[in-house]
Amino acid sequence: MEQNKIPQATAKRLPLYYRFLNNLQIQGKTRVSSKELSDAVKVDSATIRRDFSYFGALGKKGYGYNVEYLLGFFRKTLDQDEITDVALIGVGNLGTAFLNYNFMKNNNTKIMLAFDADPNKVGTEIGGVPIYHIDELEDKLDGIKVAILTIPALEADRVTDRLVSKGIKGILNFTPARITVPDDVRVHHIDLAVELQALAYFLKHYPLEINEPTSEQ
Amino acid sequence: MEQNKIPQATAKRLPLYYRFLNNLQIQGKTRVSSKELSDAVKVDSATIRRDFSYFGALGKKGYGYNVEYLLGFFRKTLDQDEITDVALIGVGNLGTAFLNYNFMKNNNTKIMLAFDADPNKVGTEIGGVPIYHIDELEDKLDGIKVAILTIPALEADRVTDRLVSKGIKGILNFTPARITVPDDVRVHHIDLAVELQALAYFLKHYPLEINEPTSEQ
DNA sequence: ATCAATTTGTGAAAATAATCACGACTTCTT
DNA sequence: AAGAAGTCGTGATTATTTTCACAAATTGAT
Numbered sequence: 001m002e003q004n005k006i007p008q009a010t011a012k013r014l015p016l017y018y019r020f021l022n023n024l025q026i027q028g029k030t031r032v033s034s035k036e037l038s039d040a041v042k043v044d045s046a047t048i049r050r051d052f053s054y055f056g057a058l059g060k061k062g063y064g065y066n067v068e069y070l071l072g073f074f075r076k077t078l079d080q081d082e083i084t085d086v087a088l089i090g091v092g093n094l095g096t097a098f099l100n101y102n103f104m105k106n107n108n109t110k111i112m113l114a115f116d117a118d119p120n121k122v123g124t125e126i127g128g129v130p131i132y133h134i135d136e137l138e139d140k141l142d143g144i145k146v147a148i149l150t151i152p153a154l155e156a157d158r159v160t161d162r163l164v165s166k167g168i169k170g171i172l173n174f175t176p177a178r179i180t181v182p183d184d185v186r187v188h189h190i191d192l193a194v195e196l197q198a199l200a201y202f203l204k205h206y207p208l209e210i211n212e213p214t215s216e217q
Numbered sequence: 218m219e220q221n222k223i224p225q226a227t228a229k230r231l232p233l234y235y236r237f238l239n240n241l242q243i244q245g246k247t248r249v250s251s252k253e254l255s256d257a258v259k260v261d262s263a264t265i266r267r268d269f270s271y272f273g274a275l276g277k278k279g280y281g282y283n284v285e286y287l288l289g290f291f292r293k294t295l296d297q298d299e300i301t302d303v304a305l306i307g308v309g310n311l312g313t314a315f316l317n318y319n320f321m322k323n324n325n326t327k328i329m330l331a332f333d334a335d336p337n338k339v340g341t342e343i344g345g346v347p348i349y350h351i352d353e354l355e356d357k358l359d360g361i362k363v364a365i366l367t368i369p370a371l372e373a374d375r376v377t378d379r380l381v382s383k384g385i386k387g388i389l390n391f392t393p394a395r396i397t398v399p400d401d402v403r404v405h406h407i408d409l410a411v412e413l414q415a416l417a418y419f420l421k422h423y424p425l426e427i428n429e430p431t432s433e434q
Numbered sequence: 435a436t437c438a439a440t441t442t443g444t445g446a447a448a449a450t451a452a453t454c455a456c457g458a459c460t461t462c463t464t
Numbered sequence: 465a466a467g468a469a470g471t472c473g474t475g476a477t478t479a480t481t482t483t484c485a486c487a488a489a490t491t492g493a494t
Contacts, residue, residue, distance in 0.1 A: 146416060
């Protein structure tokens, strides 16, 4: 696409920038510098300027960035106008957390429907999202391209195959299983146990130096 | 520490390797090649060999790696014997998911206690973990170095300050807020809304090529 | 015993990302 | 009006991570 030159590391930070700019606007701020933004999002200010620069010259020297303008620009770039419909598979604790989270408020994504195997959950709603039986997957999934996977690891492969057959192109996988998909399907893994273990490992083996960056994703 | 040369990117993958090796052992496999491991964890086989090589020559040419040996090695390296105690702050949907997740089974981390402000939850247990009132934080947190933050964003800064005062050195932050901590405290952010938005962005702007790596964290 | 098939470990190269540092321009203060 | 302070955009550098590709060693089949 037109902007294939944007580094992936930058692309991953865009939603973060967007949310903080939104907060700033709500607070009534009209301008912001890369330094202020840096303090808020914990990303080096030079990195922020570099990130923005991929989209052209959005700021003004000696002034900073106009919040309204920047926000408008990102709204277009991040397709904030165009909402991506999402399906959630597995209404356990984690799935329920998602349904209640109400991402959609400020976001370009919206969970439209959920699936579970538990008959007590099927037919109910959580956070306004209807829950269908997992067997109805193929019937209800038309037009949906993104799925959140919050099911037991053992079922991950089987359900993934069904999702892929049905045309899903992006999966946010919270299962510890590393699922296998065709080349044209994108999977992002978020492995809670690994994250926690990695944090514990870093604490023991990488004592932080003064002035070392203190947070990361 | 002694092994400060290990790249952070490698360190983040270690828990993942560990878990899959564990699975292999349970399945009764005695040997494994970097190629097989690669298929399972979706990390390039050269990257896996490079990762392992930081710890010395763990494999054997023409043979691969001995599962038992490798596992034993990682057990020591990842301190699997030595359990890291963790506190969970905020027993909402997401917090409850963690408590029920039962990470600890195969892991070097264990959630020992949880805190919440809801009087209905205080005094109960979830997944065997006792829930205390958030006001008791200072009394109960002795000796704990790692905390999982699953509270509303607005309370993140205040609670973080209290955790830091009490000596917490690592925070797994599920709050959308980017918290501010001293240099000697490590924070890993997991921002669910950002992850979902980023996935949607990648789908629209980075169409996958054939043979492009198909998954990532 | 021989040889084809495997598979590691790693030097070297390539790709990706972060950071420095400064010229150019803007705003603010007096 | 002039100078000080602030801030961007970016060339250049440095750091980090991934990938290639192949010699060396091992295995397994005949």
